[in-house]
Amino acid sequence: MSTPESQLSILLDDPGRSALLSDIDGTLCRIVDRPENARVPAKATKSLDVLCERLGLVACVTGRPALVGRSMVGAEGVTYFGNHGLELLRPGDEQPEIRLDSEQVDRAARFIADNDSPVWVEAKIRLEDKGPIQALHWRGAGPRTEALVRQIADHAIAVDLTAHWGRKVLELRPPDMEGKAGAVERLLAANGFETVVFAGDDKTDLEAVRRLQEMRDMGQIPNLLVVAVGSSEGPEELFERADVLVTESDEWIALIARLAAHDA
Numbered sequence: 001m002s003t004p005e006s007q008l009s010i011l012l013d014d015p016g017r018s019a020l021l022s023d024i025d026g027t028l029c030r031i032v033d034r035p036e037n038a039r040v041p042a043k044a045t046k047s048l049d050v051l052c053e054r055l056g057l058v059a060c061v062t063g064r065p066a067l068v069g070r071s072m073v074g075a076e077g078v079t080y081f082g083n084h085g086l087e088l089l090r091p092g093d094e095q096p097e098i099r100l101d102s103e104q105v106d107r108a109a110r111f112i113a114d115n116d117s118p119v120w121v122e123a124k125i126r127l128e129d130k131g132p133i134q135a136l137h138w139r140g141a142g143p144r145t146e147a148l149v150r151q152i153a154d155h156a157i158a159v160d161l162t163a164h165w166g167r168k169v170l171e172l173r174p175p176d177m178e179g180k181a182g183a184v185e186r187l188l189a190a191n192g193f194e195t196v197v198f199a200g201d202d203k204t205d206l207e208a209v210r211r212l213q214e215m216r217d218m219g220q221i222p223n224l225l226v227v228a229v230g231s232s233e234g235p236e237e238l239f240e241r242a243d244v245l246v247t248e249s250d251e252w253i254a255l256i257a258r259l260a261a262h263d264a
Ligand SMILES: [Mg+2]
Pocket: 023, 024, 025, 026, 027, 200, 201, 202
């Protein structure tokens, strides 16, 4: 029988032409009430460090700023695509390369500065400044807060920002941002990888998965394996499209660890 472990080992068939891509929050660590308290287990860091030595590419594609992603994961050989692809931080780089027009960079932050009110704090909305993307978290708050967040989203859309909904989080982004779909395509396009494994848990990951599966269908990725971390909050379509469904981030980390421990 084909186990998730044996499915994942396709990365080692031709490791130099294999890429491992993973989301961070909800995938390499558990979702917690306050995003600043999320911790990537040391086992994940160690395993990714080992795999960086063996695979053609190991990348984390995250909604966090790229530098935050690197400090959370801690693996120096990993490429970090931050803010859903707006920032590319290669191993050894001190600062990420920003892939956005300068006038778009602070649009969402200006919207927050113009509209933030004490009512937001009372409603237990927590702001996360992700540079070009501004996130409003409401985990732990009730339906009234969610209704308020929906009003804020409507207002943001009216002034030409885009609203992206995640697991108890609204992200306000500049328009025309391609998100993780554009990120994975750019990461993979020029390199001719034979085998790609992608893991994620949320809507932004679904965008990436749709694009990866299109690339596979067009013959650009001969072997593609999609891993989804299941939850009651994640998008059903992601789970339907996944080749491997795990129940929590620790299970994904255990798979990575076994892959790293696999004989070279
Ligand atoms: Mg996630």
